Amino acid sequence: MKRFTINNIKIHFWDFIILPMRISPGCMLIKTTNRIITALIPAMQVYVTARFIDTAISYFTGTADISEIILPMGLILLIMIYTHMQTALMSFVDGIFTLNLTKALREALIDKRARLSYRHIEDNDSWNLISRVCKEPERDIIGGINNAYTLIAIAVRIISVLTVILTQIWWLALLVLAMTIPLAFLSKKSGEKQHIADVQAAKHERRADYLSQILSDRETVEERSLFGYSDAVNTKWSEQFLHAHTARMKAASRFTAQRAGAGSVTLLVSSILVGFMLIPLSRQEMTPGMFIGLATAVVALVEVMGTFMVYAISNISRQYGKLKDIESLGALSQQEGALDAPSDRGAVKLERIEFKNVSFTYPGNEKKILNDFSLVMEGGKQYAFAGVNGAGKTTITKLLTGLYDNYEGDIFINGRNLRKYELREIKAMFSVVYQDFARYSISLAENIKLGDVNQDDDERMKWAANLIGIDNSVEQLPKGYETNLGKIRPGGVDMSGGQWQRIAIARTLYGDAPMQILDEPTAALDPVAESEVYKLFSEISKGRSTLFITHRLGAARMADEIVVIDSGRVAEMGSHAQLMSKNGIYAEMFENQRSWYAKPSESEGVLI
Numbered sequence: 231m232k233r234f235t236i237n238n239i240k241i242h243f244w245d246f247i248i249l250p251m252r253i254s255p256g257c258m259l260i261k262t263t264n265r266i267i268t269a270l271i272p273a274m275q276v277y278v279t280a281r282f283i284d285t286a287i288s289y290f291t292g293t294a295d296i297s298e299i300i301l302p303m304g305l306i307l308l309i310m311i312y313t314h315m316q317t318a319l320m321s322f323v324d325g326i327f328t329l330n331l332t333k334a335l336r337e338a339l340i341d342k343r344a345r346l347s348y349r350h351i352e353d354n355d356s357w358n359l360i361s362r363v364c365k366e367p368e369r370d371i372i373g374g375i376n377n378a379y380t381l382i383a384i385a386v387r388i389i390s391v392l393t394v395i396l397t398q399i400w401w402l403a404l405l406v407l408a409m410t411i412p413l414a415f416l417s418k419k420s421g422e423k424q425h426i427a428d429v430q431a432a433k434h435e436r437r438a439d440y441l442s443q444i445l446s447d448r449e450t451v452e453e454r455s456l457f458g459y460s461d462a463v464n465t466k467w468s469e470q471f472l473h474a475h476t477a478r479m480k481a482a483s484r485f486t487a488q489r490a491g492a493g494s495v496t497l498l499v500s501s502i503l504v505g506f507m508l509i510p511l512s513r514q515e516m517t518p519g520m521f522i523g524l525a526t527a528v529v530a531l532v533e534v535m536g537t538f539m540v541y542a543i544s545n546i547s548r549q550y551g552k553l554k555d556i557e558s559l560g561a562l563s564q565q566e567g568a569l570d571a572p573s574d575r576g577a578v579k580l581e582r583i584e585f586k587n588v589s590f591t592y593p594g595n596e597k598k599i600l601n602d603f604s605l606v607m608e609g610g611k612q613y614a615f616a617g618v619n620g621a622g623k624t625t626i627t628k629l630l631t632g633l634y635d636n637y638e639g640d641i642f643i644n645g646r647n648l649r650k651y652e653l654r655e656i657k658a659m660f661s662v663v664y665q666d667f668a669r670y671s672i673s674l675a676e677n678i679k680l681g682d683v684n685q686d687d688d689e690r691m692k693w694a695a696n697l698i699g700i701d702n703s704v705e706q707l708p709k710g711y712e713t714n715l716g717k718i719r720p721g722g723v724d725m726s727g728g729q730w731q732r733i734a735i736a737r738t739l740y741g742d743a744p745m746q747i748l749d750e751p752t753a754a755l756d757p758v759a760e761s762e763v764y765k766l767f768s769e770i771s772k773g774r775s776t777l778f779i780t781h782r783l784g785a786a787r788m789a790d791e792i793v794v795i796d797s798g799r800v801a802e803m804g805s806h807a808q809l810m811s812k813n814g815i816y817a818e819m820f821e822n823q824r825s826w827y828a829k830p831s832e833s834e835g836v837l838i
Contacts, residue, residue, distance in 0.1 A: 273390030283519035567653030671716030681741035
């Protein structure tokens with residue numbers, strides 16, 4: 231069966247039935263058949279009950295034989311047996327259906343999130359949408375299915391019972407039908423308002439969830455204890471929680487009031503309708519059995535309309551809004567080739583990178599991060615980007631690695647425009663250690679091998695670990711390279727911040743990309759420790775294309791070329807000695823940071 235996807239999906243009201251039918255057709259066929267049969271039972275009961283009562287009266291008055299009562303009695307028994315058995319059967323079918331739906335939906339949502347254009351990842355509205363859609367999506371769809379079935383069943387029930395009523399009192403059928411329309415309209419509006427409340431509440435719930443993580447996560451326990459901020463964060467959590475709760479309660483209160491009003495009206499209407507039915511009974515235009523069967527059906531039908539129909543329409547209208555959220559997520563742009571594995575890195579050689587009059591502004595922002603930026607970098611050399619925070623250093627790596635392509639100007643790699651490359655080719659060219667590098671709760675070996683999913687080379691993995699100095703730590707691990715890191719799995723071992731940083735760098739070395747980039751992954755370290763890590767990486771990357779990004783200059787001076795970025799442009803470029811002799815931006819920044827790198831035992835001004 232073709233894999234289910236939400237990409238560019240178009241949602242219609244009937245997709246509460248059609249969409250699950252595509253995912254689990256067998257279960258949906260059983261569920262639909264059962265709902266139709268169940269919906270027809272009330273109309274069947276009218277005739278069966280009327281036949282049974284009238285036959286029983288005739289038998290007791292001596293005008294009918296006992297054998298004539300067997301058929302209606304058997305039908306009543308059959309209906310009772312089916313009603314009882316279908317509950318157990320549908321419980322089993324619903325379990326299988328829920329499993330199939332959950333698997334297909336979650337796989338589709340994970341796939342969509344993985345393919346999203348990077349600009350959506352940094353957009354707040356997109357993340358609010360993602361949070362709403364991905365929070366138990368199967369629950370909303372199953373709720374929508376059940377309510378859709380309820381409405382179908384109610385519609386079948388109304389039509390079947392009205393057909394019976396039409397054969398007896400045609401104008402009574404019109405009265406029942408007339409009260410259906412306003413109830414349905416009001417219920418639909420109520421559901422729409424509840425969905426609007428859900429959207430508003432979801433924003434606050436997302437913030438509350440984040441604050442809840444701060445209050446409970448293991449990673450923040452030390453700072454919670456040290457700074458004692460739990461009460462302050464808890465207060466903020468309570469504010470967000472109450473905002474969400476209030477929005478939902480207002481919508482729920484309106485719905486409860488409407489439902490109570492509808493219930494009172496339908497109770498009054500059912501009494502009036504039964505009163506009208508006494509007229510044909512008194513004129514002997516209706517048998518006592520038909521009166522009892524019809525009166526029972528009318529009272530039950532009006533009650534269903536005033537309670538179950540109101541509830542179902544309101545909820546399905548609310549859930550339809552959530553289904554449309556899936557459509558909105560599916561409509562978000564995707565990055566072509568996002569899930570493609572990198573090309574063969576051995577076949578790629580990096581000779582030259584050129585930025586030509588590149589300007590870039592982040593979506594939703596008016597400030598140009600890069601402004602007519604031009605730069606040429608030669609392969610096989612070590613470069614360092616220096617500058618204050620916000621100068622545009624990291625933005626350059628995002629453009630280079632294909633995360634954004636909505637920039638002005640051109641970027642050329644080996645003389646070919648970057649926009650002409652497939653994403654798998656770009657992935658093969660670059661390997662990046664980010665400032666917020668990931669810490670994967672898997673084995674140490676797997677952590678390193680993620681650097682290149684195209685190969686599974688234990689010898690290369692150990693070579694990378696040895697090169698960056700992790701091999702000494704491996705000896706202390708209970709299962710060596712196969713030890714699970716983190717505390718998610720049994721026997722998992724925590725690593726220090728410095729060890730995690732070395733693992734991230736080892737991952738880059740294992741990947742062996744033509745250009746390796748360190749984007750301030752050591753920002754959490756003190757300047758001296760940072761300088762040592764960069765020095766180590768510089769030594770093992772000699773003769774390779776490397777790029778250090780830092781605003782602290784103890785590491786930058788190790789590069790062949792230092793590029794000083796200011797106001798989105800190249801302000802200065804050259805070696806450490808050349809830039810110091812210019813007495814420009816770099817020299818001033820370096821002098822301001824000189825004391826950061828001096829060892830306490832050394833005289834002032836001597837650097838590591």
